[in-house]
Amino acid sequence: AFGGERGQIAFAFESASQAIASLDQQISSARASLEEKxxxxxxxxxxxxxxxxxxxxxxxxxxxxxxxxxxxxxSTESVKRLLQSGGKENGFAAAGVLA
Structure with a gap:
């Protein structure tokens, strides 16, 4: 009976160790992912x-x-007025129209 109990304890210990190792790997992976992000x-x-x-x-x-x-x-309106008036005011004469 004592040997069977010892086997169960060893099995439980091994299972817990595997779970811890798995969790350690998940934590490491999560940390690496976090650092990348x-x-x-x-x-x-x-x-x-x-x-x-x-x-x-x-x-x-x-x-x-x-x-x-x-x-x-x-503005286009002020230029149009200037050209339409002939530019006679103040001696100004337009040389031509820039297109």
């Missing part, structure tokens, strides 16, 4: 920061160009 997250955050900076720069350039156009541009 953290590295990918860091790469994506870095890329996102770069894209945000690029976007902000493009918005600034666009805003600057729009301000230049608004300040120095001529």
């Amino acid at each position: 953290r590295a990918a997250e860091a790469d994506r955050k870095s890329r996102l920061d770069g894209l945000r900076a690029e976007y902000a720069s493009a918005l600034g350039k666009r805003s600057s160009l729009e301000a230049l156009i608004a300040e120095h541009g001529y």
Whole structure:
């Protein structure tokens, strides 16, 4: 009876050892996966920061160009009026029409 009990205990111990080894492997695999995902997250955050900076720069350039156009541009209506009047005011004469 005592030998049978010892066999059961040895079997239970072996089963527990195998379960622990399996869990250790699962934990190691999960840790490796987590590290890969953290590295990918860091790469994506870095890329996102770069894209945000690029976007902000493009918005600034666009805003600057729009301000230049608004300040120095001529609307088609004002150009039409100037050319239709013949430009006689202040001695101005149009040399031609730029197409």
